[in-house]
Amino acid sequence: MEKILNKLENFEFNVKKLDETNIFEVLEICKNNKKYYEEYLHEKATLEEVSTIFTELPPNTNLSQKYVLGFYDNKKLIAFMDLIVGYPTHKSGMIGLFIVEPSLQGQGIGKKIVAKILQVLKSINLSICEIGVIDNNIEVINFWKKMGFVDYDTKTQDNLTLIKMQKKL
Numbered sequence: 001m002e003k004i005l006n007k008l009e010n011f012e013f014n015v016k017k018l019d020e021t022n023i024f025e026v027l028e029i030c031k032n033n034k035k036y037y038e039e040y041l042h043e044k045a046t047l048e049e050v051s052t053i054f055t056e057l058p059p060n061t062n063l064s065q066k067y068v069l070g071f072y073d074n075k076k077l078i079a080f081m082d083l084i085v086g087y088p089t090h091k092s093g094m095i096g097l098f099i100v101e102p103s104l105q106g107q108g109i110g111k112k113i114v115a116k117i118l119q120v121l122k123s124i125n126l127s128i129c130e131i132g133v134i135d136n137n138i139e140v141i142n143f144w145k146k147m148g149f150v151d152y153d154t155k156t157q158d159n160l161t162l163i164k165m166q167k168k169l
């Protein structure tokens with residue numbers, strides 16, 4: 001699956017597979033996204049909470065399917081995405097979390113990154129991309145709708161109601 005990283009080589013942002021050694025860069029973006037953490041997740045962006053981004057896996061998957069991708073502009077981490085390949089079916093990819101540095105939101109960066117990731121997932125023969133969005137995060141639901149995702153179900157997870165959205169690739 002390293003081909004995912006190869007396919008991201010010529011993207012306008014430098015893309016790296018992140019691990020726990022990048023925790024402080026990720027933590028900074030999460031802390032700056034206070035609204036998302038406190039209003040929607042009802043959590044604080046602590047080191048402990050943020051470190052789970054590197055370890056959390058959906059059922060019946062393993063770490064070889066997980067990519068915490070970091071997007072850099074001039075060595076500065078500007079966004080990250082938690083991506084699981086081959087879940088919930090072997091033909092799908094799932095975006096667990098996607099956050100753009102708040103001072104750079106609303107400038108088209110999120111749209112460019114998601115469009116590129118969808119293109120890469122399609123090129124490795126996946127046919128569906130899934131995302132779960134917290135039900136009262138209307139602005140973000142609209143972001144995913146703009147990216148072509150449609151809502152098809154809801155589920156409850158950790159006391160949150162998630163709207164399940166998907167896009168055919």
Ligand SMILES: CC(C)(COP(=O)(O)OP(=O)(O)OC[C@H]1O[C@@H](n2cnc3c(N)ncnc32)[C@H](O)[C@@H]1OP(=O)(O)O)[C@@H](O)C(=O)NCCC(=O)NCCS
Nearest residue numbers: 036097098099100105106107108109110111139140143146
């Ligand atoms: C959601 C998020 C990833 C979007 O990234 P972004 O770089 O700000 O989005 P873009 O500037 O590329 O916007 C793309 C489109 O979505 C719309 N959009 C993005 N964020 C929006 C918001 N908060 N409210 C309303 N519309 C929004 C934009 O207007 C734009 O529409 P357009 O193409 O018609 O102009 C980013 O705002 C973010 O990190 N939010 C906080 C964390 C979060 O909630 N993540 C989702 C959890 S999975």
